[in-house]
Amino acid sequence: MAGKVLMRGTHVLGEAAVRAGCRAYFGYPITPQNELPEYMAAAFAKMDDAVFVQAESEVASINMVMGASIAGARVMTSSSSPGISLKQEGISYIAAMELPAVIVNMMRGGPGLGNIAPAQGDYFQATKGGGHGDYRLIVLAPAYGQEIADMTRQAFDLADHYRTPVMILGDGMMGQMMEPVEFPEPLAVKSLPRKDWILDGAKGRPSRVIRSLWLDTALEEELNWRLARKYEMISRELADQEMYLVDDAELIVVAYGTAARIAKGGVHRLRETGLKVGLFRPKTLWPFPSARLATLSRHIDQMVVFEMSTGQMVEDVRLAVEGRCEVSFYGRPGGVVATPEEIARVLSSAYHRKASFEGGGSRSWQAQGYTNLGSA
Amino acid sequence: MKGRIEIDEERCKGCGLCVAVCPKKQIEISDRLNTKGYYPACFQEAMAPDPDKIECTGCALCAVCCPDVAIEVYRETKDESKDKDQEKEG
Amino acid sequence: MKKVFSRPESLKETPFHYCPGCGHSIIHRLVAEVIDELGIRERTIGVPPAGCAVLAYNYFDVDMAEAPHGRAAAVATGIKRMLPDRIVFTYQGDGDIAAIGTAETIHAASRGERVTSIFVNNAIYGMTGGQMAPTTLPGQVTTTTPGGRAPLRDGNPIDLSEMLGVAAGSVYIERTSVTSPKNILKTKKAIKKAFTVQLEDRGFALVEILSPCPTNWKMTPVDAARWVDESMTKIFPLKVIKDVA
Numbered sequence: 001m002a003g004k005v006l007m008r009g010t011h012v013l014g015e016a017a018v019r020a021g022c023r024a025y026f027g028y029p030i031t032p033q034n035e036l037p038e039y040m041a042a043a044f045a046k047m048d049d050a051v052f053v054q055a056e057s058e059v060a061s062i063n064m065v066m067g068a069s070i071a072g073a074r075v076m077t078s079s080s081s082p083g084i085s086l087k088q089e090g091i092s093y094i095a096a097m098e099l100p101a102v103i104v105n106m107m108r109g110g111p112g113l114g115n116i117a118p119a120q121g122d123y124f125q126a127t128k129g130g131g132h133g134d135y136r137l138i139v140l141a142p143a144y145g146q147e148i149a150d151m152t153r154q155a156f157d158l159a160d161h162y163r164t165p166v167m168i169l170g171d172g173m174m175g176q177m178m179e180p181v182e183f184p185e186p187l188a189v190k191s192l193p194r195k196d197w198i199l200d201g202a203k204g205r206p207s208r209v210i211r212s213l214w215l216d217t218a219l220e221e222e223l224n225w226r227l228a229r230k231y232e233m234i235s236r237e238l239a240d241q242e243m244y245l246v247d248d249a250e251l252i253v254v255a256y257g258t259a260a261r262i263a264k265g266g267v268h269r270l271r272e273t274g275l276k277v278g279l280f281r282p283k284t285l286w287p288f289p290s291a292r293l294a295t296l297s298r299h300i301d302q303m304v305v306f307e308m309s310t311g312q313m314v315e316d317v318r319l320a321v322e323g324r325c326e327v328s329f330y331g332r333p334g335g336v337v338a339t340p341e342e343i344a345r346v347l348s349s350a351y352h353r354k355a356s357f358e359g360g361g362s363r364s365w366q367a368q369g370y371t372n373l374g375s376a
Numbered sequence: 377m378k379g380r381i382e383i384d385e386e387r388c389k390g391c392g393l394c395v396a397v398c399p400k401k402q403i404e405i406s407d408r409l410n411t412k413g414y415y416p417a418c419f420q421e422a423m424a425p426d427p428d429k430i431e432c433t434g435c436a437l438c439a440v441c442c443p444d445v446a447i448e449v450y451r452e453t454k455d456e457s458k459d460k461d462q463e464k465e466g
Numbered sequence: 467m468k469k470v471f472s473r474p475e476s477l478k479e480t481p482f483h484y485c486p487g488c489g490h491s492i493i494h495r496l497v498a499e500v501i502d503e504l505g506i507r508e509r510t511i512g513v514p515p516a517g518c519a520v521l522a523y524n525y526f527d528v529d530m531a532e533a534p535h536g537r538a539a540a541v542a543t544g545i546k547r548m549l550p551d552r553i554v555f556t557y558q559g560d561g562d563i564a565a566i567g568t569a570e571t572i573h574a575a576s577r578g579e580r581v582t583s584i585f586v587n588n589a590i591y592g593m594t595g596g597q598m599a600p601t602t603l604p605g606q607v608t609t610t611t612p613g614g615r616a617p618l619r620d621g622n623p624i625d626l627s628e629m630l631g632v633a634a635g636s637v638y639i640e641r642t643s644v645t646s647p648k649n650i651l652k653t654k655k656a657i658k659k660a661f662t663v664q665l666e667d668r669g670f671a672l673v674e675i676l677s678p679c680p681t682n683w684k685m686t687p688v689d690a691a692r693w694v695d696e697s698m699t700k701i702f703p704l705k706v707i708k709d710v711a
Contacts, residue, residue: 024548051547055540056573063537063570067513067544070531075544093534199529199545201509201552209523211532380467389486391680391687397647414486437647439471443491444482449471456467 004180009148009170012181013104014039016152017076019186022102023050024075026064028057030083031116032172033106037078049189058083062090062103069099070210072198074156074189078104080172081114081122084130091165092131096212096223100159100166102152103137107171109335117335118173118258123312126169127286134224136231138166138238139285141256145179147283153184160192162234169285171308173258173337235287242281245271246296249278251351253343254293254317255306256282263306265340266347275351285313290320302326304350306343309333326354378427378460379434379451381419387446388416394438394447400431403438416446427460474498476507478527487687489677490518492644493586494525496654497557500661501528510553511545513538515562518592522557536567539574542581553664555582561591564600564626571626578635578669582660585626585672588679589698596682600624603701608682623701627674631708637669639707643676643699645691663711671711676702 007015014036017025025040037054044050051068055061061077068075079087084105094101107122109115124130126139138158140151148170155166199210214220242260245267246252255263260281270277280296280303282289297303302325305314314329321327330346332338383394383403388410394417395403406418421432434451452460473479477498482491501507507528514522516535523530533541538556546554556563563571563585574581590608591597597610601623605614615623631639638660642653653675660671676698678690685693 024544026544053543053547053577056569059537060540060570060573063533063540064544064547066533066537067531067541067546068548069544070541071511071545071548073548089534090537093532097532199511199531200549201511202527202529203508207527207529209530209532211523211530213520213532378467379470387481391487393487393687393691396688434467434470436471440647440650441492443484443486443488443495445473445477445491445495447471448469450467451470453468 009175010035016149020153020156021187024068024073026061058086062087076102088131095135098163106175118171120308239287239289240283241289244279246278266343269344293320297321297324379432384446385416390414393441476501485681487680513556515558517559539570557584560599560601575633575636575670583672585674588677638671641674
């Protein structure tokens with residue numbers, strides 16, 4: 001298909017994966033991402049060098065991903081929040097064994113069984129571990145259909161390049177939205193660089209072991225520092241963001257994914273009334289674009305972090321800002337989708353409150369959904 | 377058919393399975409410690425035995441049972457055995 | 467004299483860390499002998515368990531990939547599906563395959579994955595110090611059943627091989643032991659058949675091998691072998707459970 005096509009987010013992801021050379025998919029049904037395994041099943045059925053298995057659980061599927069990656073494949077799994085919890089053990093192992101893999105989380109309401117509506121409650125899980133041990137997960141956060149296509153391609157390349165798992169963090173809404181998307185040309189799998197570390201049988205070479213058990217603590221420490229150096233390099237090279245109307249902004253809303261699109265609508269409405277507001281949208285949640293945010297914090301008055309949760313990314317914003325400007329938080333958890341008007345009202349309140357309470361004052365905003373966790 | 381075994385005393389852990397299984401009872405647990413702290417098994421006919429009195433037939437039951445692959449087994453070939461028989465008769 | 471018994475080529479020189487009289491050592495050797503005899507060393511990939519045999523990659527001179535506890539069947543599925551002309555085997559203890567790994571094993575068998583599983587059943591959790599296993603016998607004393615396994619409180623032993631026999635995709639399931647030269651040679655034959663099933667691309671094959679654990683059973687190696695013969699085989703009889711190869 002050439003040119004722009006109208007496609008829902010989950011299908012975009014699937015098509016982009018196939019074009020990125022993904023030839024193995026293992027997954028398990030869970031709403032709201034079922035269209036992705038279905039797409040992969042249909043696409044792979046037409047190819048004779050691709051493997052699709054609907055596994056018996058998310059646990060089984062992440063381990064199949066492990067095996068396929070060990071065998072050298074570009075491989076993907078997908079799930080939604082509770083299923084991603086099940087995958088954490090496998091993700092830790094994949095990171096420790098320095099295996100490439102792409103893991104897609106279309107977030108839904110939680111915790112627990114939650115609901116199938118879109119939410120952003122898995123930020124901590126994605127960026128602060130989730131699995132045990134000292135590892136990091138590259139986390140890409142698309143907000144538009146086109147970005148889903150671009151970031152999926154990028155995810156496979158990053159995974160192979162750094163030999164590390166990569167997560168694409170979306171939500172139920174963007175998975176279902178249909179938008180016009182343009183795909184790049186499909187990659188020829190044979191053109192991909194050969195992986196000289198995989199297990200494919202010790203023919204003409206010594207046998208190899210791919211492992212994460214290092215009983216000798218000196219060796220385990222060495223692995224930990226090696227991973228840490230890799231993550232540091234990734235942090236320097238990969239952090240990315242969208243900065244929208246920030247140059248003259250006095251207030252910036254910080255949001256990612258679907259929340260950022262809603263926030264952008266709020267920003268438009270306020271700009272029409274003359275308020276100087278802008279949007280900072282992290283595109284990588286790990287590595288978090290702290291440096292850019294820190295620079296911004298030097299010449300703006302305040303940031304309002306908007307998340308579809310009770311506040312997770314806000315902590316990373318506060319860390320990046322280091323107290324240079326005020327940071328407050330607005331959240332709608334549980335699968336509730338706010339409107340741009342609502343965000344405009346929240347930003348406007350914050351904007352005017354700051355203007356009328358220069359140098360401190362009480363913050364007793366009790367509007368539903370408005371919370372100010374921690375100190376600003 | 378005569379045979380001979382060689383026990384690697386450093387690999388042996390003194391488990392005693394070979395002792396129990398040898399049909400000719402030619403393996404015993406020794407009273408010397410190896411460097412790992414085990415009392416290894418030792419082959420009673422290891423020291424230049426009288427060729428006519430060799431009990432070991434090279435059946436290899438000991439080696440089959442040995443968990444640590446500590447035993448190598450040697451067995452007369454049919455020709456060697458025939459030569460010996462001919463020698464005896466002649 | 468001609469040497470008639472020596473170390474198989476697929477077994478590295480590294481001395482085993484296993485306890486004196488442990489069945490793992492014997493079974494490792496048998497698997498290595500079979501790999502040698504079938505000439506498949508250069509295209510074999512093994513998946514060891516979490517358990518005493520977690521260090522199996524120190525002994526087998528083939529490509530080996532660690533899996534999380536219980537997940538070997540799923541990891542093996544991923545490898546085999548991507549590299550169908552390689553020989554992929556899992557090597558698992560009773561906890562790995564029949565407690566935490568039950569789902570992955572039954573489903574791999576149901577799907578008829580072309581992998582070979584070696585199931586070492588010593589009715590106890592060895593590496594972690596002797597706790598109850600899914601195959602611990604009623605009345606058997608372990609560190610978590612100090613008064614002996616009581617089915618009402620601790621459940622009954624699981625016969626995973628019988629369950630796998632029902633699975634449509636399993637082609638060959640046999641239970642053997644390594645308590646005597648005769649049994650050891652039968653085990654080797656079973657292992658060879660299980661690998662041959664994969665070579666012939668038939669389906670899932672598994673050999674369950676009753677194996678002594680002298681240390682955690684608190685017996686001498688000779689007594690432990692006898693306990694397998696006299697007690698374990700009452701709950702886990704040596705037999706061919708399924709053979710449609």
